[in-house]
Amino acid sequence: MSTSALLRRTALFESHVRLGGRIVDFHGWELPVQYESILREHEAVRHRCGLFDVSHMGQVFVSGPQALAFLQKVDSNDVGRLVPGRALYSHLTNERGGVVDDVIVSRLGEDRWLVVVNAATADKDFAWFQKQARGLDVELRNESDRHGMIAVQGPKAAEVVALLAAKAPSLPRFGALELPLFGQPSVITRTGYTGEDGFEFIVPNEIVVRVWSDLLTMGRSLGATPCGLGARDVLRLEAGYLLYGQDVDDDHTPYEANYGWVVKLGKGDFIGRSALETQKAEGVRRRLTGVKLLERGVPRPGAPVLIGGREAGKLCSATFSPALQAGIGVGYLSAPLPEPGTPCAVVLHGREVRAEIAKVPFYQSPHLAKKGA
Amino acid sequence: MFDPKSLKYQKTHEWLAPDGTVGISDHAQKEITDVVFVEPPKVGRAVKQGEACCVVESVKAAFDIYAPVSGEIVAANADAAKDPALVNREPYGKGWLFKLKPSKPEETSALMDARRYEEFLASPEAAGGSH
Numbered sequence: 001m002s003t004s005a006l007l008r009r010t011a012l013f014e015s016h017v018r019l020g021g022r023i024v025d026f027h028g029w030e031l032p033v034q035y036e037s038i039l040r041e042h043e044a045v046r047h048r049c050g051l052f053d054v055s056h057m058g059q060v061f062v063s064g065p066q067a068l069a070f071l072q073k074v075d076s077n078d079v080g081r082l083v084p085g086r087a088l089y090s091h092l093t094n095e096r097g098g099v100v101d102d103v104i105v106s107r108l109g110e111d112r113w114l115v116v117v118n119a120a121t122a123d124k125d126f127a128w129f130q131k132q133a134r135g136l137d138v139e140l141r142n143e144s145d146r147h148g149m150i151a152v153q154g155p156k157a158a159e160v161v162a163l164l165a166a167k168a169p170s171l172p173r174f175g176a177l178e179l180p181l182f183g184q185p186s187v188i189t190r191t192g193y194t195g196e197d198g199f200e201f202i203v204p205n206e207i208v209v210r211v212w213s214d215l216l217t218m219g220r221s222l223g224a225t226p227c228g229l230g231a232r233d234v235l236r237l238e239a240g241y242l243l244y245g246q247d248v249d250d251d252h253t254p255y256e257a258n259y260g261w262v263v264k265l266g267k268g269d270f271i272g273r274s275a276l277e278t279q280k281a282e283g284v285r286r287r288l289t290g291v292k293l294l295e296r297g298v299p300r301p302g303a304p305v306l307i308g309g310r311e312a313g314k315l316c317s318a319t320f321s322p323a324l325q326a327g328i329g330v331g332y333l334s335a336p337l338p339e340p341g342t343p344c345a346v347v348l349h350g351r352e353v354r355a356e357i358a359k360v361p362f363y364q365s366p367h368l369a370k371k372g373a
Numbered sequence: 374m375f376d377p378k379s380l381k382y383q384k385t386h387e388w389l390a391p392d393g394t395v396g397i398s399d400h401a402q403k404e405i406t407d408v409v410f411v412e413p414p415k416v417g418r419a420v421k422q423g424e425a426c427c428v429v430e431s432v433k434a435a436f437d438i439y440a441p442v443s444g445e446i447v448a449a450n451a452d453a454a455k456d457p458a459l460v461n462r463e464p465y466g467k468g469w470l471f472k473l474k475p476s477k478p479e480e481t482s483a484l485m486d487a488r489r490y491e492e493f494l495a496s497p498e499a500a501g502g503s504h
Contacts, residue, residue, distance in 0.1 A: 037461075038432045039407040230406070234432060296410055298430040320409045320432050349428065349435065 010055035011148045011208040019226050026229055027120040029056040034228040041231035042322050045194050046365070048223030049154035051215055052232055054193075058122030058144035059202060060129060062113040066136040071105060071113060074132050076254060076276065078267040082107040087176045087189050091262045092125065093272030097253040097279060101125050102244050104191055106176035114176070114187060116149075116202070118244045132271065148208030152215060152224075153198035153235075155367040160219035161188070161199045164211065168199055182207045193232060195239025196365050234319050237328065240290070240361030246301065247288060247316045247330060255279050256332065258288045258360065286332040290340075291315065292358035293327035297348045299355075305331055306345040306352065307338055315346065323363045327353075330360065374466035381441065381484035383423075384493065388465070389441040389484060396469040397429065397438065397460065400494055406431045408457040413449035413471050420446065420473065422480045427470050429460060438470060442480040448472040 007030045016023065021032030031053065034041060044050045062071060071079045077090030087106040091099045101121045106114040117125045126142045133140055152161050158169040164181070171177055171190040178187055184204045192198030203211055216224055233243070242248045248257040253276060255263065263276055291305055299318035304311050318329030329346070338344070342357040377399070380388040386401035402408070410430040420426045420440040427438035449471045453459045460468035475481070485493060493499050 033433075034406060037407050039409075039458075230433060296412070298410055298432075298435060300435065320430070322409075322432075 008056075010053055011205045012053045012055060012212055015209060015212055016053065016226075021226070021228060024229070026056065029119060031056060032226075032228040033230045035226050038228070038230040038234065039322055041225060041227035042234050044223060044225035045154045045196055045227060045231065045235055046323060047155065048225065049152060049156040049160050049219060050194070050225050050227035050231065051212065051219075052151040052153065052227050052229075053148075053212070054151050054200070055148035055208065056119035057149050058117040058119060058125070058142065059147045059149075060115045060117060060122075060126060061141040061143055062115060062129075062138060063111055063141075064136075064138040065111060066138045067111050067113055070133055070136050070138040071115075072268065073270055074100075074129065075103075075105060076263045076270055076272060077105075078264040079105050079107070079113075080267065084109050085176055087174045087191060089174075089191075089262065091254045091259065092128070093254070093263075093270070093276065094250055095272055095275065096250075097255075097272040097275035098250040099244070099248045099252060099254060099257065100128055100250060102242055102248065104189065106187065106189055108176060108178055108187065114202070116200075117144075120245055146205060147202055148205050148211075150201045150203070150208065150212055150215065151192055151194075151198060152201070152219075153192045153194040154196050154223075155365075156219075156222045156224070157196070157198045160215060160222050160224050161201075163218040164214055171199070173197075182210055193239075193241055194235040195241070195361060195363060195368075196235075197368055233317075234322065237317050237319055237330070238321050238323050238361065238363040239365075242288075243317055252288075252332070253279055253284075256284050256286055256288065284335075284337075286313065286334045287337050288316070288330050288360075289313075289333040289338065290358040290360035290362060291329050291331065291344060291346060291355050292324065292362065293346060294354045294356060297327050297346075297353045299327045299329045299346050299348060299353075301329075303329065304347045305333060305355070306347065307333070307342065312338070312344070321362060327355075328358065328362050374463070375469075377465050378487045380465070380487060381481055382487070382490035382493075383439065383441050383484050384499075385439045387438055387441050389481070392472070393444070393447070393474055394469050394472045395438075395441060396464055398490070399464050402461050402464045402468070405429060405436055405460075406433055408460040411450075411453045411457045411460060411470065413451075413454055414446045416446050416449055418446045419476075420444065422477070422483070429457075429470070440473065441484055442473070442475045443477045444473040444475040446471055447474050
C-alpha cells in the first residue's frame with residue numbers, strides 16, 4: 001500500500017490504526033478493509049453488531065421553498081411521499097435514464113432535506129445538482145467535508161445506539177431523527193447497507209471520534225465490533241444492494257439494475273422519465289442478475305457467466321458469501337433474461353464452475369421481519 | 374508444527390520444510406486474509422520450481438501458490454481443503470498445503486533462510502508484494 005498526498009483520511013483514521021485496521025486506498029480514501037478478519041466482522045453484523053466508518057460518504061443539504069420541486073426533478077423516486085422524519089432510497093437519473101448516483105434522501109423538515117451520496121460521486125453529484133437547480137428557489141450545501149458518518153449495523157444495533165441516543169430505537173425503518181450529540185447538530189437515520197437492522201450517524205467532524213469510541217466502549221458487552229470495508233462489501237452483496245460505479249452507473253438504468261421499484265413514473269416529470277417510460281414499455285435487453293455457485297470456488301468481478309454454453313454476461317460484483325457458504329455474484333446478463341434456478345456456469349481460472357441463477361437478495365435476515373424500503 | 378526458523382522461503386511467501394512439506398508464511402496468511410478455499414495439487418503431479426500448482430482463495434481474492442522447488446507432489450493436505458481457516462490459524466502446522474519429493478535438491482540454494490526472509494519482508498521489494 002502506498003501513501004500519497006492525494007489520499008484523504010477520515011476523522012477516525014487514527015482510531016482505525018490503533019484498532020489494528022488494515023488501511024487501503026478506497027476511491028482516494030484511506031480506510032480499513034478489515035481489522036481482524038472479514039469473516040468475523042461479517043459474523044458480528046449478522047448476529048450482533050458492527051460499527052463502520054463511512055465518513056467518506058457525502059452529505060448534501062437541500063433547503064428552500066422549492067427544495068421539494070428540485071428533488072422531484074432529479075430523483076426518480078417519489079420523495080413527495082416523505083413526511084418530515086422519513087427517508088427513502090432512490091436513484092438520481094440522467095436524461096437517458098442512466099443512474100447518476102444512488103442515494104438516501106431524508107426529509108428533515110418541511111423544506112429541509114439531506115441527501116447522502118456516494119464518496120466517489122459526491123463532487124459529480126453536487127455539480128449535477130447545481131446545474132439542475134438553476135432557476136429554482138433552492139439552497140444547496142455540500143457539507144461532505146464537515147461531517148463524519150458511522151454506521152451501526154446488526155440485530156443488536158438498536159440496543160447499542162440506545163446507549164448514546166435514547167430516542168433512536170423508536171425510529172421506524174427509514175426514519176430520520178435530528179438531535180444534538182455532544183452539543184453538535186446531528187442526524188440519525190435507521191438505514192444501512194448490510195441487510196440487517198441498523199442506524200447511521202451523520203455528525204460534525206469534531207465529535208466523530210467521541211461517537212465512535214463511545215459506541216464501541218459502551219456497546220462492547222453487546223458485541224459491538226469495528227468492521228472494515230471488506231465485510232461491508234460482502235454484507236451488501238448478500239443483501240442485494242448495489243455498489244455504484246461497479247454494479248450501476250450513468251450507462252445503466254434502474255430497470256436494468258433490477259431496481260425498477262425506485263422509478264415512480266406516475267409521480268410527474270423528472271429527468272430521465274421519458275427514456276425510462278420507453279424502456280419500461282419495450283422491456284430491458286440486459287438485467288443485473290444474481291448467480292450462485294454450486295461448486296467450490298470464489299467468483300470475482302469480471303468472471304464470464306455462461307448459459308447453455310454461451311456467454312450471457314460478466315459478473316460486476318462477486319464474492320464468497322459466508323451466510324450461504326457459496327460463491328455469489330451479480331452481473332448484467334442479456335436477453336432472454338433467465339429465471340432463478342436456471343443452470344449456468346461461471347468461468348474461474350479458465351475453468352467452468354457449475355452455478356445457477358439466484359434470487360436477489362441472496363440473503364434475508366431472520367432478524368428483519370420485512371425488508372425495509 | 375514446523376519451526377519457522379528452520380524453513381526455507383521464496384519471495385512469493387511459500388515455505389519449504391526439510392521433509393518437502395510446503396505451506397505459506399504467517400506474513401502471507403495475514404496478507405491473504407480469511408482463507409475460504411484451498412485447492413491443493415493432485416498427488417503424483419510433477420511440478421517445476423516456481424510453477425503455480427495450488428490455489429488459496431480468500432474472501433478478497435485468489436492467490437496462486439508456487440512450488441518452491443521442482444519435484445513430484447506426494448501428499449496434499451485434505452484437512453486444509455476441508456477447513457481452509459487452518460491456513461490462517463496454523464500456517465506452519467496443520468495449515469500446510471502439500472508435500473513434494475524434490476527432483477533437483479540443488480534448487481534449494483535459490484531459497485531464503487528465515488533471517489533473509491525477514492529482511493526481505495522489511496525491504497521495499499516485499500512491500501509491493503506478490504500476494
